[in-house]
Amino acid sequence: MHRHFSHRHEHRSRHGFGGHLREHLRGGRSGERAGRIGRLLEHGDLRFLVLALLAEKPRHGYEVMRELEDRTGGAYRPSPGVIYPTLSLLEDEGFVVPIAAEGGRKAYEATAAGKEALEANRASVDAIFARLDDAAEHSSGARPKLQRAMQNLGTALRLRMQRGGVTEDQVDAIAAAIDEAASKIERI
Numbered sequence: 001m002h003r004h005f006s007h008r009h010e011h012r013s014r015h016g017f018g019g020h021l022r023e024h025l026r027g028g029r030s031g032e033r034a035g036r037i038g039r040l041l042e043h044g045d046l047r048f049l050v051l052a053l054l055a056e057k058p059r060h061g062y063e064v065m066r067e068l069e070d071r072t073g074g075a076y077r078p079s080p081g082v083i084y085p086t087l088s089l090l091e092d093e094g095f096v097v098p099i100a101a102e103g104g105r106k107a108y109e110a111t112a113a114g115k116e117a118l119e120a121n122r123a124s125v126d127a128i129f130a131r132l133d134d135a136a137e138h139s140s141g142a143r144p145k146l147q148r149a150m151q152n153l154g155t156a157l158r159l160r161m162q163r164g165g166v167t168e169d170q171v172d173a174i175a176a177a178i179d180e181a182a183s184k185i186e187r188i
Contacts, residue, residue, distance in 0.1 A: 058109035073136035
């Protein structure tokens with residue numbers, strides 16, 4: 001079994017980014033194209049992406065997720081369970097710092113050390129962003145948007161029903177709204 005992830009911190013360069021990533025991007029499998037989103041990002045790539053986005057401007061985790069989704073035309077959106085640990089790791093490494101943000105959300109900005117690490121790995125970062133651009137170019141964007149919309153509907157319905165106190169009239173109104181949406185979709 002490959003234990004690459006369990007020892008991810010052992011192979012860092014002086015800037016905290018894995019040298020194995022740079023070697024991968026310069027040769028080896030970097031020229032391969034894969035049709036799956038799983039090949040869009042290799043191990044360690046997300047750290048570069050997040051750091052680069054924070055070097056552009058301060059952002060909170062949700063903004064990072066949304067920006068990555070936008071830059072891939074909806075082909076990729078990392079989950080909070082991936083983004084927030086990455087932000088914590090970058091903070092532990094001294095590459096980002098939290099700043100006060102509106103609405104009580106913690107935003108982050110890149111530090112001087114983070115920007116230095118980013119510049120030292122510019123070729124790798126550019127290669128990662130080129131893959132994102134390629135994914136955006138080949139993505140219809142429709143399926144991820146529809147999946148998100150369906151999940152939003154399901155979540156809204158589930159939360160409303162869990163709150164309780166739903167009257168028969170409210171059930172009828174909810175069913176009518178869903179039926180109306182279905183009719184509109186059929187007419188498109």
